[in-house]
Amino acid sequence: METRKVFLVGAGPGDPELLTLKAARVLRSADVVLHDDLVSAEVLALIPPQAQVINVGKRCGMKSTPQEEINKLLVQYGLMGLQVVRLKGGDPFIFGRGGEELETLQQAGIEVEIIPGITAALGVAAGTQIPLTHRELSSTLILVTGNSRNAEHIANWPDALPSNATIVVYMPGHQLFPLQQRLLSSGVAPETPCAIISGATSETEQVHLTVVANLLAAPQLSAPRLLVVGEVVRFAESRQLRKQFNDFSVGTQYSEVSPNTGENPA
Numbered sequence: 198m199e200t201r202k203v204f205l206v207g208a209g210p211g212d213p214e215l216l217t218l219k220a221a222r223v224l225r226s227a228d229v230v231l232h233d234d235l236v237s238a239e240v241l242a243l244i245p246p247q248a249q250v251i252n253v254g255k256r257c258g259m260k261s262t263p264q265e266e267i268n269k270l271l272v273q274y275g276l277m278g279l280q281v282v283r284l285k286g287g288d289p290f291i292f293g294r295g296g297e298e299l300e301t302l303q304q305a306g307i308e309v310e311i312i313p314g315i316t317a318a319l320g321v322a323a324g325t326q327i328p329l330t331h332r333e334l335s336s337t338l339i340l341v342t343g344n345s346r347n348a349e350h351i352a353n354w355p356d357a358l359p360s361n362a363t364i365v366v367y368m369p370g371h372q373l374f375p376l377q378q379r380l381l382s383s384g385v386a387p388e389t390p391c392a393i394i395s396g397a398t399s400e401t402e403q404v405h406l407t408v409v410a411n412l413l414a415a416p417q418l419s420a421p422r423l424l425v426v427g428e429v430v431r432f433a434e435s436r437q438l439r440k441q442f443n444d445f446s447v448g449t450q451y452s453e454v455s456p457n458t459g460e461n462p463a
């Protein structure tokens with residue numbers, strides 16, 4: 198029998214098959230599951246029917262459960278000796294407030310186990326075939342949050358970003374002007390390729406390729422979305438061209454911005 202404890206579990210970026218075996222096992226024997234909105238229905242379907250399932254996610258400006266309330270619930274259920282799973286999109290320790298929840302549970306004397314998940318940046322990389330590091334193009338990987346509601350996130354970026362870095366911006370928001378300015382003022386060249394990816398690894402995945410100079414003209418892809426900036430984004434071009442060819446051959450209209458020029462390809 199499992200020792201009763203609270204599991205902080207990563208559900209991965211979207212594709213239910215990217216859930217770890219360990220996460221699936223723990224979910225199947227959960228008594229209580231507190232989950233985020235980004236967790237797919239297929240992953241939630243693994244939860245036994247008798248378990249209590251609480252959606253504590255926030256989405257599209259709708260009312261959400263405050264973090265303090267989530268912490269309180271975790272402690273409350275943890276102290277009841279139930280098998281509690283806190284299920285989060287991606288990985289619990291990447292922009293997921295997993296650290297705060299761990300701290301709260303530890304302070305309450307509750308045993309915690311972390312089960313990592315595939316974070317969105319890695320899901321995006323796989324889905325778009327962008328290698329985040331590359332011996333010739335990128336030897337630094339920077340994960341940042343753009344969270345436009347909190348300007349200091351951007352203000353705290355390093356003043357000079359390494360020239361061969363790949364930058365992945367979680368929660369870039371729709372107002373890309375501050376982000377674009379921050380990238381330029383940190384030394385990123387205007388012609389640097391970038392990609393906005395929405396719903397990576399899910400059936401609704403969308404990719405928009407452009408360059409930093411043209412970011413403001415990017416379409417407003419639906420959430421969740423991520424911005425990847427760096428020379429390695431060029432790898433997504435050939436994949437996108439293949440997709441364009443396939444879509445064209447089945448009669449789909451296609452319009453994409455070329456990362457090289459920022460112009461629509463002829």
Ligand SMILES: C[S@@+](CC[C@H](N)C(=O)[O-])C[C@H]1O[C@@H](n2cnc3c(N)ncnc32)[C@H](O)[C@@H]1O
Pocket residue numbers: 210211235285286287288289290291292293315316317318320321366367368369394395396397398399420421422423
């Ligand atoms: C609160 S953060 C949580 C990140 C999560 N803990 C992780 O490791 O991926 C939510 C943000 O992650 C990004 N994200 C999560 N899943 C995504 C996906 N499938 N495609 C694109 N971006 C995603 C988006 O930027 C979204 O706003």
